[in-house]
Amino acid sequence: MRDPTGGGRILEIPYVAADVETTGLSAADGHRVCEFALLRFLGGTVIDSCVSLVNPLRPIDPGASAVNGITDGMVSGAPTFADLLPRILDFLADDPLVFHNAPFDLSFLRSEARIAGGSWPGNRVIDTLLLARRTGRFRSHSLPDICRELGIGSTFHRAEADAWAAGKLLLHLHGEW
Numbered sequence: 001m002r003d004p005t006g007g008g009r010i011l012e013i014p015y016v017a018a019d020v021e022t023t024g025l026s027a028a029d030g031h032r033v034c035e036f037a038l039l040r041f042l043g044g045t046v047i048d049s050c051v052s053l054v055n056p057l058r059p060i061d062p063g064a065s066a067v068n069g070i071t072d073g074m075v076s077g078a079p080t081f082a083d084l085l086p087r088i089l090d091f092l093a094d095d096p097l098v099f100h101n102a103p104f105d106l107s108f109l110r111s112e113a114r115i116a117g118g119s120w121p122g123n124r125v126i127d128t129l130l131l132a133r134r135t136g137r138f139r140s141h142s143l144p145d146i147c148r149e150l151g152i153g154s155t156f157h158r159a160e161a162d163a164w165a166a167g168k169l170l171l172h173l174h175g176e177w
Contacts, residue, residue: 016038017098018163020108024060025064027111028107030058031058034053034070035068037158038092046164053074054084055077069158081116096124098125099127100129100165100166101127102127128173132169143165143166
């Protein structure tokens with residue numbers, strides 16, 4: 001299997017594990033980001049972070065709120081994604097990005113960047129969902145199920161906890177490539 005780090009040893013290169021929480025399931029349906037987390041890992045340890053609630057400028061669907069615990073009241077005074085985009089882009093630099101189910105998160109991040117009048121960068125993307133599926137060792141491929149099986153984390157469905165879990169999961173899956 002091809003090394004998704006592009007030939008770098010995962011413990012020797014910085015990477016940014018990322019996650020978003022959203023107002024609903026589809027950016028194409030007008031749903032927005034209501035929380036994001038970017039955690040820079042180096043040597044298996046978080047060395048920097050950029051985490052924020054985001055005012056989505058629309059109500060959070062009750063189903064989404066039931067999953068992530070984020071309410072309209074929690075985000076009403078938060079900055080908008082447009083306000084945060086320069087800080088986000090500066091933080092990312094050119095480090096590889098790690099997601100669990102990258103197409104979901106990237107669809108929202110690209111949409112938010114477009115709404116803000118910018119664009120999402122073309123950093124290398126590593127998807128732990130695809131890596132976990134390729135191993136053939138997990139019955140369920142949800143981030144909480146895989147992480148519980150491996151003893152990684154205990155809290156899920158908030159951006160920072162899920163980004164941390166994805167970053168640690170990458171280290172566990174590294175030996176499977």
